[in-house]
Amino acid sequence: MKYDVVVIGGGSAGYIAAITLARKGLKVLVAEKKKFGGTCVNNGCVSSIFLYDTSFLFARLPDIGNYYGLDINVKLTNSIFNKRNEIVDYLSEAGRKLIENSGAEAVLSNAEIKSEREVRLTDLDKDVEFNWLIIATGSSPDVEGVKGYEYAIDEDRAVNLNYTPSDMIVVGGGYAGVEIAQIYARLGSSVKLLTRSKILKEISDDARQYIYDALDFDGVDIYENRKVKEIMPGGKVVTEDETYEGDIVVLATGRKPNIPRGLCRLGVEYDDDGIVVDKNLRTTNPRVFAAGDVIKKPYVRKTAHIAIVEGLIAALNILGKNVGVEYDYVPQVIYTDPQVAVVGREDKAKKFYKFPLSANTRAIIHGMRDGYVKLGINEDNRLVYGEIVGYNAEELINSITLAVKMKVNVEELSFVPLVHPSISDAIINAARGFNNLDADVFK
């Protein structure tokens, strides 16, 4: 069978590429070897954010009730895991149905490159021909470098556990490790977090201190500068100085690209960080595009929202457009409580201003005063950077993302009448702060 486009991988990047192309009338096949929806739906964003929400409510509802004068008692039950599985299955199935609804064909099979123009669907024992190929095979936990990794579980499995372990050791102080540590500590596990240097080393010292204090408050024992030598059976982690004991070890030690077998047959260049692509997401073989976690990216973290944009761009370029991917305004969110969200290029900012949420009326009403909105501007007074620590930073960062993308002048931003009282109001106050116009703060 011959297709205009074969897409390998039915995750965030693959599904949008396939749908875009099929809606324009191309004959498209998507091969997915596990579950449609990929990592984000099946063992990434959806599972972890569901558990984040649950652990947030469980840990904070009594205090929130107390604040408002309500008496709220919360009891944790194992149904939370059933509910998470239900949401994951619903979204995975929706992903497959959306692909089929667009007119593309969706098959469950591993795919390998057979020749310059052919893909082998190994589970179906079938070969298909393509005119264009999109590789959207994502990434997997990179654990093999840790001796005894087979006695541990990886981050993808950690967010899909169906119980709360009593003693968990998390190895890795990046986004995933920190999020998993806080979630399970809040659900009742006793958690030790071991990291090679410091936790969340890529974020600002201010933001890190908030997370450090929050983890400490939730009872997570943080051990920084610990080099893990080996994982032993029965939940033991041996470091250079000490042996730590738990009943389950989670390795959140980074990810590696999933390079499909036979890629070398296409002359596509890649290395340990992923497939090399140009701005249009074309690989070194002009008939082959790649998108999502499998590609080598500059300075941004690999996330679902940039994978989605890349899938769209790869598809549009196959359709004859000339769209380039831009990484200067990809927001990043850490789903801890408080949340941390960052967008833009801190290195391009010449001046910063930070507005505290404790001076924001809506945050005061809400009883969620922890955190701040920080903006950074360049020499032309244009917004190039935003950083938020606080409740719902995941939503607030989107407005700043638009402003950074549009290179908005900070003075003009000061006159935008955002709803008052709202937490977003803090963004406008931060903008006003550059000219000492943020009247809500004591000076």
Ligand SMILES: Cc1cc2nc3c(=O)[nH]c(=O)nc-3n(C[C@H](O)[C@H](O)[C@H](O)COP(=O)(O)OP(=O)(O)OC[C@H]3O[C@@H](n4cnc5c(N)ncnc54)[C@H](O)[C@@H]3O)c2cc1C
């Ligand atoms: C715990 C965790 C939490 C996360 N939270 C967030 C978050 O909150 N927000 C966010 O934006 N991102 C988050 N991410 C990252 C996000 O999940 C990924 O960036 C995103 O899924 C990448 O999309 P993708 O399409 O490149 O790859 P994937 O979604 O991984 O899809 C690739 C698909 O290709 C399939 N595949 C691989 N090889 C083959 C083959 N040879 N043949 C056929 N099929 C193949 C795989 O089975 C997979 O389904 C999280 C990740 C993890 C692990």
